[in-house]
Amino acid sequence: MPQIKTELLQEGMVVSRDVKNIDNMLLIPNGCKLTSRQIGILQAWGVHEIEVVSAGAAGDTDQLSRLPPELLAKLTAELRATFWKADDADPVFTELFKLMLRRRANRPGKLRL
């Protein structure tokens, strides 16, 4: 699990280990999705870094954009084939498709052509 410095934390990141202060008081429990208020609390208590599950959406976008074009095309075609109806004029479909593509690109395991 990545350790992230408190000043680099973003809203929505998921804490992967209980965060306690020096008196062993629980500040934020494992599994909690960070809010801006909680990030403020961590800073107020002088917590330098915490463990999080993932670095959030920014990292995911990079993963998808790093895919070679052929692999991206293959992944897109495979995903498209799973939908009974693919309507690119429908904003709900396009948003869901984008999310699912990113989710597949970030799935553990190697993507192969």
Added chain:
Amino acid sequence: MTPPTIAGLVLATPPSLGSYGPLIQEIEAALRSPQCSLGVIGDIIEKDVDLTARLLRFSNSAYCGFSTKLSTVSEAISLIGIQQVQDMLSASSVLERFAGLSSEFVSVQSFWQHSLATGIAARLIALDRRLPKPDRLFVAGLLHDVGRLVLFLQSPKYAQMIFEVYGKERLLLRKAEVSALGFDHQNIGEALLKSWKYPPTLVLAVGHHHDPAGCEAARVEAAVVHVADHLVNAMRVGSSGEKFVPPLNSQAWATIGLTPEALGPIVAGIDEQFDAVQEMFLGETKPEANA
């Protein structure tokens, strides 16, 4: 070969409270007593060591999202609510009712993974739209396809016929059910849950999750389950036998009033909560790969 009927399938699947039966009855009896308190209910649950451990892990998971660490059952009940704990126990009984059975058409584990994820999705949609009783929508999502499981398990020969049609023609599994039987898994699920005395809104939401507009009394609930099912089919978490992502009903989408931008956090929430919910209901197992 006589085709199965809805009534016949329901009769062949009587209700069962499973191993939690005595506990559920004890809680119900305690709730009727004027001396009932959270401590009393906590004491009843704590008699079951395994359930206590699972309930506490679940209460401290991302699904519940409490900011304080809960260490006793009565604390957990006070935050989760007695109704939800009862719903969870009764849903656990349904899963247990089908445990150990196998179907050649669908893996029972993969079926429940699809169902649990749909439950999580339905609850997250309800929370986003601030709908009443989001936890009831979890149960509706969890049980939305139960009619299909009953059909596959009780009538394997007809299930085989359905899958033969499904394999040959390009059509949705639900349409293949209708062409073979004249009814589909929604109708079986609705009749089954009605006979098991589930709340009417939940019964209707299950019975109309492919056609929410056809049910005025539970239009919103059925629409939530419909959209949740659509998301989880797209995510490929488990499977209830359908290989395609069935089309999204635009009327159902409009009924709920979600925006496309709300989908990202909901999908992330499903991924985040799935393991804890799966552990609560199925024990510690990883989702089955389903491309």
